[in-house]
Amino acid sequence: MNKKYLREDIIRMSGVNPKKCMRCGKCSGTCPAYDEMEYHPHQFVSMVESGDIEPLLESDSLYRCLTCFACVERCPRGVEPAKLIEAVRLTAIRRQGANRLTPNDIPAMLDDEIPQQALVSAFRKYTK
């Protein structure tokens, strides 16, 4: 995928504006998964901003983020790094195919064991 398109796509999916980041590192200063990550929350922000996204897509860091939202809560500029990480993660999953949902797919997934909420959030996530 074209680098510029990829950047725009991730920004659109996440709703995050990485330009707002002032490089303070508070997100990485607060992240409980920091030591597990190769790229840290502030790096996700600055690398997406500079379009350097391939290394992120290939990194394990994507799956180390706990989605605890501590970074979102504390970022002084309202950047919401976790949402950006989520968008990169989605992109990685989509590249492997079969990652989209349409309303028609839902009935087949209905199962007493799966909470309704999970379906709703999956739907929210995989239709972006």
Added chain:
Amino acid sequence: MQRIGVFVCWCGSNIAGTVDVVAVAEALKKEPGVVFSTDYQYMCSQAGQDLIVSSVKEHNLTGLVICSCSPRMHEATFRKTAQVAGLNPYMVEIANIREQCSWVHKDMPIGTEKAIILGKAAVAKVNLNAPLTPGESPVTKRALVIGGGIAGIQTALDIADAGFPVDIVEKKPTIGGKMAQLDKTFPTLDCAACILTPKMVDVAQHENIRIFSYSEVTDVKGFIGNFDVTIKKNARFVNEDICTGCGDCVTKCPQKKVPNEFNLGMDNRSAIYIPFAQAVPKVATIDPAHCTMLKTGKCGVCSKVCKANAIDYTQKDEFITERYGAIVVATGFDPISMDKFDEFAYNQSKDVITSLEFERLTNAAGPTAGKLLRPSDGEHPHKIVFVQCVGSRCDSCAEKGKEYCSKICCMYTAKHAMLTRDKYPDTEVYVFYIDVRTPGKNFDEFYRRAVEEYDVHYIKGMVGKITPEGKKLMVRASDLLDGKQLNIDADLVVLATAIEPDKSARSLATMLTASMDTNDFFTEAHPKLRPVESPTAGVFLSGTCQGPKDIPETVSQAGAAASKVIGLLAKDKLKGNPCVASSDELMCNGCSSCEKVCPYGAITYENKEFRMPDRTTRVRRVASVNPAVCQGCGCCTVTCPSGAMDLRGFMNEQIMAEVDAICK
């Protein structure tokens, strides 16, 4: 019929580059009333002005249209030229063919066409111009300074030294402001008290200065030169004139468990108190919220021990009204509340403190007599973490932080870190920063000394979370340059808290009809060229009420504000702006619309008797504009539903004539 002269300026190539000035002058010759039209390279130059003056004489001109730059630039210049030529200065109109025409167009024919249209509009207006004469009002030669911090102190001293009487209204029992709470001051590290308290004494002793301490401004009426101000002197239950400040009452008062605000609640004071030893005025004040005598009628110890007989439990708030020619706002700042920043654990641990609290903890007159001790257990801290930009530069959290940089915290944190290492070489000191901002004389050198000579560890990165664990504070932060996350077990954490304007500033601004920005800092009349004047005539700004500042900047601004006040008070009379609104009483229906929109409070209503056509009289409520207060903004004229309100120099019919000329 007017005899109008048109003068088209080239402004070098600024205008002539995209506007055919000769064609403009030619075209405007044909307009009604125009008897002379010409162009010249620089109309504002001496030669250009001479050309105008001689043309007025030669062609008997009664009105002038100058097609040139913005009226903001040279309207005053050309009005003076008109006066020299013997015309009323308000018979001049400027057609702005530079900023609004040549600079925004690239194409000569389009630029020329627009310039002609703008010129026609100006000609149409001048045809209806009438000579205007500004009114005069006297100046009361006395100034009011609101706020007695270093800003207010300096402004008051400078005005008083020039020979004018000044009153300072300070809401606390003493003047001095935040500077009185500081220990040493950057960048020279002189002790704050040593440089401030002599100034406070100067204020107390100055024959031209009166201090209203423990007082507030409750009402402001009037206008530049003549403000009528009501000052509320809160009852302090001590007669200021006879209290000697001996402090016997303070020692004997049995009610000793009142949090001491001067030490930011880190120790206690008595119900009757003198904030600090060098307070001015040095008189006691009873805190009615804690005095048992005032609350229950039992006690009276202070009155028994007071040898001067100064205690008066029956004292009442007192209201004083005084007239001033000028008002200076110097209400200063406060650190913001840390309540909503849970991540820094300020409310969970006594050992997380703000920088202002740190000043008190290191001040010889503070709660620990200057020894740096942990507030929780009084032990000497070994590992100290300073966090910069706490609540500053924070745009996601308008409900807790501030979007701006607080400007002073980089420097005072360097000071704190350096002084700590100097006094306690056994400490390890960390400073977390996003940027170190030190633009100021000898400022960066000062910060570098902290790093290079005092071994302070400056780490680029922000603290994300502080967790109290036993006696320690676990500080989790990032080190962006080394690409690490740090976990430091600190003994003491100091937060460089953002600063905000005093909470009373907004209501004061409303009283003064002075404008503020969205952060409640007072706005200056022009950010570059009029930085110490408020847009409201006669109201001036001094110190941090206008924006974050350190002491050197505060003092410079305080002096600048004083010189503006002196310039005003030195005048005997003020010339007003003749372009003010006035209402046609016969058309006014007293609906109050104009009063609601007037930003300067210039409009009042009066009940007037009118003779009706049937010879009866009727009393009607009609608007009346105070010409000394009106700034000619025109809000009322467009709001008035009956078309009764009109603005001199910009009459409704003049505006319509301009529009007609443009649309023709």
